[in-house]
Each structure stands twice: as C-alpha cells, then as structure tokens.
Amino acid sequence: MTMVLSSHPIGRTPRRRLGAEIAPSIAYWFATPSIILLVGTMLLPIVVMIAMSFTDYELGALDFSFVGFDNYVSLWGDKTFWRSLLNTAYYVALVVPASVIIGLVLAVMVNGLKRGRRFYQIAFFLPVTSTLIAMATVWKYLLHGKIGPVNHLLTAIGLPGMEFFGDPSLVMPALAIIGVWSLAGFNMVLFTAGLTAIPQELYEASAVDGIDNPIERFFTVTLPMLGPTTMFVIITTSITAFKVFDTVAVLTRGGPQGASDVLLYVNYLEGFQYMRIGLASAITVVFLGIILLLSLVQAKVLERKVHY
Amino acid sequence: MTATVSISSIEKNFGATKTLKGVSVDVAAGEFLTLVGPSGCGKSTLLRIIAGLIPQDGGTISIDGAPVDHLLPKARDVSMVFQSYALYPHMSVRENIATPLKVRRLSSFARWPLVGKFAPGQAAARAEIAEAVKQVAAQVEIEALLDRRPAQLSGGQRQRVALARAMVRQPRVFLMDEPLSNLDARLRVHMRGELSELHQRLGATFIYVTHDQVEAMTMSTRVALMMDGEIVQVATPDEIYTNPADVRVARFIGSPEINLLQGRADPQGRISIAGRATALRTEAVGQLTVGLRPEILTIDDGSSDIVIDGRLQRVERLGHDVLLHVRNDGSDRKNMTLRVSAAELEALQMSGRLEENFTIGARATAALLFDADGKRLPAIHGATASEPLTYSSGRKLVGV
Amino acid sequence: MSRPGSFFMRMGLTPGQIAMHAFLLACAFAMLFPFYWMVLTAFRPSQEVFSATFHWLPQTFVGFDNFREAFAKAPLLRFMANGAIICSGILAVQLLTAIPCAYALAKYEFRGRNLLFALVLFALCVPVQVPALPLYMGLAFTGTLDSYFSLMLPFFLSVFAIFLFRQVFRSFPDDIIHAARLDGMGEMEILWRVVVPSASPAIAAFAVFSITAHWNDLYWPLIVVTSPELAPPPLGMMYFSDTDLGSSFGALMAAATLLTAPLTILFLFAQRHFVQGVTMTGVK
Known part of the structure; x- marks a missing residue:
C-alpha cells in the first residue's frame, strides 16, 4: 500500500485509471474510526480472552503460566458450571415457548381488531421499554411470600401461598415469569410485522374456498404463512433468554442454594468477583460458542425468510 | 457559455462485458446532439463518463479542446439532468436550485446548517444567489413552487426544478439522461417543445440521451445512434431517416418499423x-x-x-x-x-x-x-x- | 330513532369483537398490573404495604412522602443524569463512527470491503459479555475504571448501526449523489448534508434503540463502576434495593417509578420510533 501511495505525489494524476475518480482513499477515511473501534473493543479483546482461557491468570497476580486445556477440564468436572448451564437451559425452555405463544396470540388478536389496536400495542409493549431492574424489584414485591398480591390472590382462591424466591424449585419459574412478561410484547411486535406481510388476497381466497371459521382460518392461512417469522422469533428469543443476567443479579444472586445460578452470573462471579480470569475466560468461550451457534441458525432462518 | 465536446475512443468495461467499445464523436458548440439507442447500448454510461461520474478505461474527453479526464465532475463545468430528476429530497425547491451556486460561491463555513447564517461577509453572495434562483425559476415557470419540497411536486414540476438546477450555474454543456421518460405522454410532447426552445434560448451545447426515437428526431441538431457499445451512425435527423448507414439504424429509426x-x-x-x-x-x-x-x-x-x-x-x-x-x-x-x-x-x-x-x-x-x-x-x-x-x-x- | 345495538355496530363491535376486546383487556390488565402496583405502592404508607389484605387504592393518602424518602436515601437525580450522560455520549460516538463506515460499505468500492462487512456481521452476534474481561483488564491497567469513559467504551462502536445504516444507504439513489458531485459538493458534505438527512427516520429509530439499551443496561456498569455517584439508573436501583430498605417498600417503589419514568414517557411520546427502534433487530 505504501508503495502505491508514494508513487503518486500530490498534484499528479494517477496513471492507471483514466477519467476523474472519486478518490477511493476517502472510503478508508470514512471506515477508519469504526475499524479502530472494531479491532480495539471487539476483535482484539476476543483474541486475548481466548488466549487467557488457556492460562491460570488471576487479576492482580504477578505472573501466570499457560495451562493448556486445564480450565476446560476443570469446567467439565465443575458442579457449579453444569448447574448454571442446566439452569440457563431450564430458563430458556420456560421463557421461549411461553413468550412466543403469548406474543403470537396477542399479535393475531390485536391484528383482528377493528378498533383500539394502538392501545393494546402500547400496553403490551410498555414492559419491553421499561427499565428491567426497576421492574424486577416490583416483581419481587408482587411475588413476595407474605405481602405480595400474587400470594393474596392465591390464598383468596384457596391455594397455599408460595415463597417464590425462597423455594429452590420455584425460583427459576418465578424468574421466567418476569422474563416472559418483558419479552412477550417484543415478540408480539415481530409477529405483527409478519402478519401485515401476509397478502389480504390469501384470506379472500380462503373465504371463497369456504373457510370462514376464524380458528380454521388461523390454522390454514395465518400460521403457515407465519412459519418463517415464528422460527426467527423463537431463535431471537432463545438468544435473549440465554443471556439472562439482570434479574438474577438483582433478585436472587444465584440463590437459594444455587438454584438460580445461570451461566452469565457464574461467569460474572468468576471473572469480576473472584478474579479468576483464566477460568472465567473458559466459561466465556463456551458462552460465545453457544451464542454463535444460535446466531448461525438465525442467519440460516433469515436466509430462508428472504427467499420465502 | 457554450463549448465543443470531443469524445474520442472511449472504452468502458464492467467486468468482462465491454459496455463501450471505443466511441468517438465530436459535438459542435451550441449543438443539440442526441445519443439514441436501445436500452443497454451504453449511452447513459457514456454520458456519465463525459460528466466525470464514472472513469473510463480508455480514450479521452475534451471540452473546448482541453482534455478533462483528470478533472472531478464539479470542475468540468457541465450540468446534468437525470431521469429520476435526482432532487435533494429534504431541501425545498429554492434550496435545490441554489445548491450548485452556494457550493461554489459561499465559504464552507457559511454552508453549515444553522450557524452558517452568521458567517460574515457572505451577504452579497447570498443576495446574488437568491436573484439567480429567482431568474431561473421564472424561466421555467416554477416561481410559485419555490418553497415546496420535491415530494410535493408532480413529475412535470420536478422535471422543471431539475432543469432549473442545471441551468442556474450557466454551464458550458448540458447533459440530459432520459429526462422525459418518467413523464406521461402528453407532458412529454409538451416538454419536448420546451426543451428545444430552451436550447435555442441558451445557445449551450446539449448532449441528450434517450431511447425514444421521436425525441431524438424532433429535438436534435444531430442524432448519434448507438448499439452494443458503438456509435453506428451520426447524422441529422433527416439524414439518419432517409439514409441509414446500417440495417440496424433503419430498423431502429422510423415507426412503424x-x-x-x-x-x-x-x-x-x-x-x-x-x-x-x-x-x-x-x-x-x-x-x-x-x-x-x-x-x-x-x-x-x-x-x-x-x-x-x-x-x-x-x-x-x-x-x-x-x-x-x-x-x-x-x-x-x-x-x-x-x-x-x-x-x-x-x-x-x-x-x-x-x-x-x-x-x-x-x-x-x-x-x-x-x-x-x-x-x-x-x-x-x-x-x-x-x-x-x-x-x-x-x-x-x-x-x- | 336507532335500532338497539346499532351504536355498538357503528363502533365495529360485533359480538366477536367484544369477546376479543374482553380477552385482550384482561391480558393488558395483567401486563400493566406491575406498573399499577408500583405506582400504587409509591403512594401508600408502609403499614398498608404489610397488611395482609388487598386494596386497589391507598387507604390513607401520604402524598409524596415515599418519594421524599427515596430522594433522601439515594441520589436518584444523579443516577438519571448519569444515564443521560452515558446514553448521549454513547449515541453521539456511535453515530459519528457508524454513519461514515456504513456509507463507505454501501457506496464505495475499496479493497477489504467484503472482509470488513464480514467482521461486522460476526461482531453483530457477539454480546458485550464476551470481550468484557479483557476490556475490564485494559481499563484497570490504564487506571480508567470507574469513569464515564469506562462506562461508554465498549459501546462506542455499534456494529448494528453500521449494518442498519448500510442497508438504508444502499437504497439511496446514486443519481442524487451524482447530482451532488456535479453541483460541486465534497464527499463529506454529500454524506452529512444530502444522504444523512434522508436517513433520519432510521437514525431516529436507532437512537431510540441505543438509548433504551444503554439506559437499561446493568451488566457493564456493575463491572466497571464502584462509586455510586457514577451509577446509571439500573445500578442505582440495585444499590437502592440493597441498602437496608426491607421495611420501606414505599420508597423503593417510588424510586422504581422515578427511574422507569423517563423511558416510559419517551415511549409514550414517540411510540412509532420506539417500536421500530426496539424491534429493528428482529425485522432487519
């Protein structure tokens, strides 16, 4: 590159290409700030992170040594790590179906209204934009074992009250409820976009063909046409759910008895509380691997969606 | 105000396809030359090469005898009217027409949004520009539209704004790329007449690209018929009709065929x-x-x-x-x-x-x-x- | 004059529609109940909070007492100001870097363009938690932890903005750029004065997306900030709920109300941009 640049002193026209040219160097100037940031805050850190996953480095330590796959081996035998992975999977398995189905049902119903669509869209979208941490504290109160209105409701209909955040078997479902609450409106909007893309003629054609029961219409026209959107929503929600951290950090801190340890929270503890950088990096590599895998599936789905 | 344009041996390849295979034609000062041909024959590419918007792979463009190959589009003193009109969508008609003058006559600081208004010593230039815009707008009869946005105009009105923007800096050469093809049939006939009149009034050199033989025949001093990246014949409209040099020319010009x-x-x-x-x-x-x-x-x-x-x-x-x-x-x-x-x-x-x-x-x-x-x-x-x-x-x- | 039921019919309320409204209203009630409960509790005296019976409205009116208590216990306004500083700083750098890069990717041919775009697509999948450790160490070694800069650094580059604006700029007509070159504008001027204004809906949507994401982010502030006076709203909320407030749900809810309010108000004023911005990731 430098040779090319130096062979064209300023003020002389380039030999090779004829005709005035919009200096291609301007493109590099335009891209340079982003490239610096991309390398500095993304690519280089990732490389460093992967490299560190093969060391026993601890923050503050004076030196460190390469330990090969030791970190990965100890992860393999680590109960906390596996528990966090399973808890995360459990959370994803609870949140994804619920939030996708609720989002779909809401979108289809709101779309079928003649009036008031706007109101419902605002109402259902409000949780998405709200500060989750603040709302999580509200939820903690709502689900409180003694003074929470949910327990008031349960006792009112004759059920026993539940200590959602104190019972190891209830804590993940409780977190999942908050997750579903904060994601359903988002999925609803994605489905609404998919619904508006369905040509009206298809409904007219199905009416001519004698399908006039709305439920039958939903299963013969709407749902098949929403197929690609649904796939996409499922994967997007999975990625979001997989990254669960905020509610755990604020409400449960992995408790009770590690029943709500999730991958990112364990990673956070290892890296930033216990400062075991090497081990935390290994967890991050696992996390990155899973995220990239999901993204790959997402890209494939998107590709299909385009050709649909 | 007017100039000759000499196009000599222009070549252009896009990948493996040779879009222009050594095209040469001389345009006299004040002439209305139409490049006509079927779509994909390279006529629009040639026009953009003349303007300096895309570089050629071989050959030379000269304006008034001087090669302009090394010059950026803005330094060539040509203006162009595009098929899509290419008006700045967020600017009013007045700003659209004033832009070529502002860029040339106001300092770069004075062109800043908001703060630019406070730049010192630009008042005289601003007044001149406003006056020029008014005059040009009167010439194409769009004085009443000056404060509108392009989106609020009809196709014909946008066309006039695009013309006004091309005229306002009084270039030596006008390049027109199918300027009438987005208009409805009646308006097209009307604008044909107006463009011919405009050409006579301005006395500038026009290079006009179209695929419509009627436009070519009715407005031009000479017609250059292009096919497959070559100019097949250059002649007056009469001549090209009665004396086609090639069977392709004979087939292209004349309706019915x-x-x-x-x-x-x-x-x-x-x-x-x-x-x-x-x-x-x-x-x-x-x-x-x-x-x-x-x-x-x-x-x-x-x-x-x-x-x-x-x-x-x-x-x-x-x-x-x-x-x-x-x-x-x-x-x-x-x-x-x-x-x-x-x-x-x-x-x-x-x-x-x-x-x-x-x-x-x-x-x-x-x-x-x-x-x-x-x-x-x-x-x-x-x-x-x-x-x-x-x-x-x-x-x-x-x-x- | 009018037949019975014709009013409802005129409103488009057939029995089916009424049933759907009933169902959706129930759903909306469930969705909005946390907000209602938050505001309600913020205006209730604490003895009511701990009563075992359920009431829809405060039984005794305490006015803004809970808010006063919240302000006294934590610098809530400071948290919000921090949020505003961080969000605007991040957004400004994101726009200033992403817009030219996206334009270069969309409208110029240069060597390495495909590689750059591939890297952008890769980075699009990588959440901030992945480069977090090395970034933290880098900040620690340079002694810049616990600062506004450290809060903003990982987010200065938005590959999502690059991706989005590239799509938008690609559909901008080349003819207009050509016209601007003929009119004498430089490339910078064309970008910022011709192309960017026409992309303003996308920019507004992205701004909303970015502000929402970083106003609500907890993970990164939790890592780099140790002084409460730098805390953005979520971290502030966490400090608040950590301090000994078990007895003061009213003040906690008052704080939650205040910290959620800015985005909620922004949302109600610019719903269209909001829905567009927050869901852009999905509809791209």
Whole structure:
C-alpha cells in the first residue's frame, strides 16, 4: 500500500485509471474510526480472552503460566458450571415457548381488531421499554411470600401461598415469569410485522374456498404463512433468554442454594468477583460458542425468510 | 457559455462485458446532439463518463479542446439532468436550485446548517444567489413552487426544478439522461417543445440521451445512434431517416418499423424480390436485404418499379393515417406494413381493390439496400447512378 | 330513532369483537398490573404495604412522602443524569463512527470491503459479555475504571448501526449523489448534508434503540463502576434495593417509578420510533 501511495505525489494524476475518480482513499477515511473501534473493543479483546482461557491468570497476580486445556477440564468436572448451564437451559425452555405463544396470540388478536389496536400495542409493549431492574424489584414485591398480591390472590382462591424466591424449585419459574412478561410484547411486535406481510388476497381466497371459521382460518392461512417469522422469533428469543443476567443479579444472586445460578452470573462471579480470569475466560468461550451457534441458525432462518 | 465536446475512443468495461467499445464523436458548440439507442447500448454510461461520474478505461474527453479526464465532475463545468430528476429530497425547491451556486460561491463555513447564517461577509453572495434562483425559476415557470419540497411536486414540476438546477450555474454543456421518460405522454410532447426552445434560448451545447426515437428526431441538431457499445451512425435527423448507414439504424429509426424483404441480385446486379424482377440495380451479387418504409408503399396501380404480391390481413386506424398489414404469400411469407391516408383507404375500399389479392408497389429510388452484414449498399437506379450517399461521411464520424 | 345495538355496530363491535376486546383487556390488565402496583405502592404508607389484605387504592393518602424518602436515601437525580450522560455520549460516538463506515460499505468500492462487512456481521452476534474481561483488564491497567469513559467504551462502536445504516444507504439513489458531485459538493458534505438527512427516520429509530439499551443496561456498569455517584439508573436501583430498605417498600417503589419514568414517557411520546427502534433487530 505504501508503495502505491508514494508513487503518486500530490498534484499528479494517477496513471492507471483514466477519467476523474472519486478518490477511493476517502472510503478508508470514512471506515477508519469504526475499524479502530472494531479491532480495539471487539476483535482484539476476543483474541486475548481466548488466549487467557488457556492460562491460570488471576487479576492482580504477578505472573501466570499457560495451562493448556486445564480450565476446560476443570469446567467439565465443575458442579457449579453444569448447574448454571442446566439452569440457563431450564430458563430458556420456560421463557421461549411461553413468550412466543403469548406474543403470537396477542399479535393475531390485536391484528383482528377493528378498533383500539394502538392501545393494546402500547400496553403490551410498555414492559419491553421499561427499565428491567426497576421492574424486577416490583416483581419481587408482587411475588413476595407474605405481602405480595400474587400470594393474596392465591390464598383468596384457596391455594397455599408460595415463597417464590425462597423455594429452590420455584425460583427459576418465578424468574421466567418476569422474563416472559418483558419479552412477550417484543415478540408480539415481530409477529405483527409478519402478519401485515401476509397478502389480504390469501384470506379472500380462503373465504371463497369456504373457510370462514376464524380458528380454521388461523390454522390454514395465518400460521403457515407465519412459519418463517415464528422460527426467527423463537431463535431471537432463545438468544435473549440465554443471556439472562439482570434479574438474577438483582433478585436472587444465584440463590437459594444455587438454584438460580445461570451461566452469565457464574461467569460474572468468576471473572469480576473472584478474579479468576483464566477460568472465567473458559466459561466465556463456551458462552460465545453457544451464542454463535444460535446466531448461525438465525442467519440460516433469515436466509430462508428472504427467499420465502 | 457554450463549448465543443470531443469524445474520442472511449472504452468502458464492467467486468468482462465491454459496455463501450471505443466511441468517438465530436459535438459542435451550441449543438443539440442526441445519443439514441436501445436500452443497454451504453449511452447513459457514456454520458456519465463525459460528466466525470464514472472513469473510463480508455480514450479521452475534451471540452473546448482541453482534455478533462483528470478533472472531478464539479470542475468540468457541465450540468446534468437525470431521469429520476435526482432532487435533494429534504431541501425545498429554492434550496435545490441554489445548491450548485452556494457550493461554489459561499465559504464552507457559511454552508453549515444553522450557524452558517452568521458567517460574515457572505451577504452579497447570498443576495446574488437568491436573484439567480429567482431568474431561473421564472424561466421555467416554477416561481410559485419555490418553497415546496420535491415530494410535493408532480413529475412535470420536478422535471422543471431539475432543469432549473442545471441551468442556474450557466454551464458550458448540458447533459440530459432520459429526462422525459418518467413523464406521461402528453407532458412529454409538451416538454419536448420546451426543451428545444430552451436550447435555442441558451445557445449551450446539449448532449441528450434517450431511447425514444421521436425525441431524438424532433429535438436534435444531430442524432448519434448507438448499439452494443458503438456509435453506428451520426447524422441529422433527416439524414439518419432517409439514409441509414446500417440495417440496424433503419430498423431502429422510423415507426412503424421499416419493411425488410429478402432480395437477390443476379450477376448483372438486377434485384428480384420474392421471385419478381424489379427496377433496382446494385453492384453486388447474391442475397441482400431491401428496405421499404411503410409510407413509400402503395397499392400498385401499374406505375411502380417494384411490385410484391399481397393479401390484406388487418387494418389499423391511427386517425389521419391508416396502417395496412399485408401478408406476402410467396416464398418469403413476409408481413408488411403500409401507411396510407384515411382518404386513400376509403378510395381503395370503394374500388374494392382490397378484397382480394393485390400487388403492392414502390418507387425504386425510395428503396434502401443492405448487404448480408447489414451494411448499406449503394443503389443504382437509371440515370442517377451512384447517388452521393452520406453513408461514407456518416461513417467518418464514427471512431473505431 | 336507532335500532338497539346499532351504536355498538357503528363502533365495529360485533359480538366477536367484544369477546376479543374482553380477552385482550384482561391480558393488558395483567401486563400493566406491575406498573399499577408500583405506582400504587409509591403512594401508600408502609403499614398498608404489610397488611395482609388487598386494596386497589391507598387507604390513607401520604402524598409524596415515599418519594421524599427515596430522594433522601439515594441520589436518584444523579443516577438519571448519569444515564443521560452515558446514553448521549454513547449515541453521539456511535453515530459519528457508524454513519461514515456504513456509507463507505454501501457506496464505495475499496479493497477489504467484503472482509470488513464480514467482521461486522460476526461482531453483530457477539454480546458485550464476551470481550468484557479483557476490556475490564485494559481499563484497570490504564487506571480508567470507574469513569464515564469506562462506562461508554465498549459501546462506542455499534456494529448494528453500521449494518442498519448500510442497508438504508444502499437504497439511496446514486443519481442524487451524482447530482451532488456535479453541483460541486465534497464527499463529506454529500454524506452529512444530502444522504444523512434522508436517513433520519432510521437514525431516529436507532437512537431510540441505543438509548433504551444503554439506559437499561446493568451488566457493564456493575463491572466497571464502584462509586455510586457514577451509577446509571439500573445500578442505582440495585444499590437502592440493597441498602437496608426491607421495611420501606414505599420508597423503593417510588424510586422504581422515578427511574422507569423517563423511558416510559419517551415511549409514550414517540411510540412509532420506539417500536421500530426496539424491534429493528428482529425485522432487519
């Protein structure tokens, strides 16, 4: 590159290409700030992170040594790590179906209204934009074992009250409820976009063909046409759910008895509380691997969606 | 204010496709030259190369004798009207027209949004620009629209704004890229007239690109017909119609399309069509193509030099004129089109001559001969032996 | 005059529609109940909070007492100001870097363009938690932890903005750029004065997306910030709920109300941009 640049002193026209040219160097100037940031805050850190996953480095330590796959081996035998992975999977398995189905049902119903669509869209979208941490504290109160209105409701209909955040078997479902609450409106909007893309003629054609029961219409026209959107929503929600951290950090801190340890929270503890950088990096590599895998599936789905 | 443009041996490749294969043409000062040709022939690419918007791979563009290849578009003193009008969508009409002047006459600080208004020493320039915008707007009759946005204008109005923006800095050369093709038919006819007038009033050099032969024929001083990245012929509209250098030119210019018939020249150069001898003579021997424009064909009354058998297929009434679609059932099985006036048709129908087979006739002097490669052949008819064809002079202008 | 039921019919309320409204209203009630409960509790005296019976409205009116208590216990306004500083700083750098890069990717041919775009697509999948450790160490070594800069650094580059704006700029007509070049504008001027204004809907949507994401982010502030005076709203909320407030749900809810309010108000004023911005990731 430098040779090319130096062979064209300023003020002389380039030999090779004829005709005035919009200096291609301007493109590099335009891209340079982003490239610096991309390398500095993304690519280089990732490389460093992967490299560190093969060391026993601890923050503050004076030196460190390469330990090969030791970190990965100890992860393999680590109960906390596996528990966090399973808890995360459990959370994803609870949140994804619920939030996708609720989002779909809401979108289809709101779309079928003649009036008031706007109101419902605002109402259902409000949780998405709200500060989750603040709302999580509200939820903690709502689900409180003694003074929470949910327990008031349960006792009112004759059920026993539940200590959602104190019972190891209830804590993940409780977190999942908050997750579903904060994601359903988002999925609803994605489905609404998919619904508006369905040509009206298809409904007219199905009416001519004698399908006039709305439920039958939903299963013969709407749902098949929403197929690609649904796939996409499922994967997007999975990625979001997989990254669960905020509610755990604020409400449960992995408790009770590690029943709500999730991958990112364990990673956070290892890296930033216990400062075991090497081990935390290994967890991050696992996390990155899973995220990239999901993204790959997402890209494939998107590709299909385009050709649909 | 006006300038010659010399296009010499321009080449352009996009990947493996040769879009322009060494195009040369000289445009005189104050001329209205139309580049016409089917879509994909490279005419728009050539226009953008003249403007400096895309670099060529070979050849030179000169304006007023000086090469401009190294100059950026803004330094070439040309302005361009685009097919899509290319108005700045977020600016008012006034700002759109003023932009070329502001960029040239105001300091870069004074062009900043908001704070630019406080730049010192720009008042005189601003007043001049405002005045120039007003004048140009009056010329194209859009004074009432100056505060609107392009999105609020009709196609014709946008067209005028685009013209005004091109005119306001009084360039030496105007480049127009199919400026009328997004307009509806009536407006297009009207704007044709206006553009011709504008050209005369400004006296500037116009290079105009279109795929519409009517635009080419009605407005231009000269027409350059492009096909497959080459200029096939450059000539005045009259000349290109009556004396096409190539069968492709003959087919492209003229509507309805010219009738092309297979002919055969015997060793003496006598040409026969569909087995019937004609008065046509040529110096070549063998297969050739005879071109007969629809309006030179008549229903034969015994006086024609060329006769062809025909049977009426269909009558297409265009108002004053009528097109007769005729089929020749001979060896050629060729469909032909005749253009006659409505009055003639009535006379023919009264006499009952259209009801059965008849013969079509034409004068030999009006026929155009092309060899097997489609190149024009000189015809010899009687006394006017080798009529001086502009064929060769037309070719001279075409660079290779 | 009018037949019975015609009013409802005129409103488009057939029995089916009424049933759907009933169902959706129930759903909306469930969705909005946390907000209602938050505001309600913020206006209730604490003895009511701990009563075992359920009431829809405060039984005794305490006015803004809980808010006063919340303000006294934590610098809530400071948290919000921090949020505003961080969000605007991040957004400004994101726009200033992503817009030219996206334009270069969309409208110029240069060597390495495909590689750059591939890297952008890769980075699009990588959440901030992945480069977090090395970034933290880098900040620690340079002694810049616990600062506004450290809060903003990982987000200065938005590959999502690059991706989005590239799509938008690609559909900008080349003819207009050509016209601007002929009119004499430089490339910078064309970008910022011709192309960017026409992309303003996308920019507004992205701004909303970015502000929402970083106003609500907890993970990164939790890592780099140790001084409460730098905390953005979520971290502030966490400090608040950590301090001994078990007895003061009213003040906690008052704080939650205040910290959620800015985005909620922004959302109600610019719903269209909001829905567009927050869901852009999905509809791209």
